[in-house]
Amino acid sequence: MDDKDALAQRFEEHRHHLRAVAYRMLGSLGDAEDAVQESWFRLSRSDAGEIHNLGGWLTTVVGRVCLDMLRSRESRREDPMPDRLPDPILTFGDDPEQEALTADSVGLALMVVLQELNPAERLAFVLHDMFSVSFDEIARILDRTPAATRQLASRARRRVQGAAVPDSDVAGQRRVVDAFLSAARVGDFESLVALLAPDVLLRAEMAGTLTVIKGAAEVAARALMFRTVAQDFEHVLVNGAAGLMRTVDGRMTTVGVYLIRDGLIVEIDIWDGADRLSGL
Structure with missing residues (x-):
């Protein structure tokens, strides 16, 4: 050598x-x-x-x-x-070794603050x-x-220090995400609102444009707009937190991560678009 x-x-x-x-x-x-x-x-x-x-x-x-x-x-x-939202770090699977990898990532809420x-x-x-x-x-x-x-x-x-810190129990996070997804699938607006913090923040990057929506009723209404594709999502860890991923014809098209504190969703970040996600 x-x-x-x-x-x-x-x-x-x-x-x-x-x-x-x-x-x-x-x-x-x-x-x-x-x-x-x-x-x-x-x-x-x-x-x-x-x-x-x-x-x-x-x-x-x-x-x-x-x-x-x-x-x-x-x-x-x-x-x-x-x-733009920071790039997400995705971890697949439920085994402890995979989840241990997320210790090397950093939460999206913190990344957004760093970006500012x-x-x-x-x-x-x-x-x-x-x-x-x-x-x-x-x-x-x-x-x-x-x-x-x-x-x-x-x-x-x-x-x-102002960045939101999620609950540490990933399994508990996923239960909240599952409940949110189920409510979206059936169009249950009241259940969606009940799972959201009153001042919940949604950041969605779609077609190169970042949209920010705040408030439980407003975010729940947005979730109902996508009820027809809600059944297509699967679990994924995003920067160590519970998230969802949608693929179409083998290509990742949408990723979302839910920041959950005290059992309520306080922030949602969504990346939409195969081109945006292809590099991940």
Whole structure:
């Protein structure tokens, strides 16, 4: 094995971690993979013998790449990314080993809040609070002082604390989702409303447009519009929470995730469109 192959092997040992960092930074699985690949290009062009902590070095590099990508998005006003839901992470099956994989994902409610932060806040929070990178290291990426970087993370943390936290029992979540689906199938408006928190929030991305609906009656009425296809859905975990998936002719066309707290649905996120979901 030559030096380049050995370096590539060492890089692959960190790929999973780097994709986790990049996904939290970018909210896009495709962009996350691009950022990870760019970190490999930079490593392959560097003097690897001078890198004493490869994992830390790569985390810093992928954070810098993601920061540049976020800033590039902001500079292109026509970029639709701010009006998109983050990409969902899907886990299939009911066995414990599969469900254990969701420990490496992050809830959609949190991802949506992260998407609302500015690039510097997002970097500071993700690297420090989620991956324990020191403020000194983050400050060097941002070209700011550690104190200023700490302030960025603190502001982001206050925003993130407002993200809804779901019930931890996935089986209980699925019972609520099943009840909601059953009520939609038979057109039971009252039962739908009873399963929804009064201020429930629905975010639906369809045909490239993000629609936001708030309120139990409004969301229940929306659910009734799709009662004819309600029987076509099957269970899937979406970022560790109970969700539903619909396929047509073997292609995934719709994914939904339900954030449930104290037995009530407080948020629903829906992705609709085979093109949107094909990359997953």
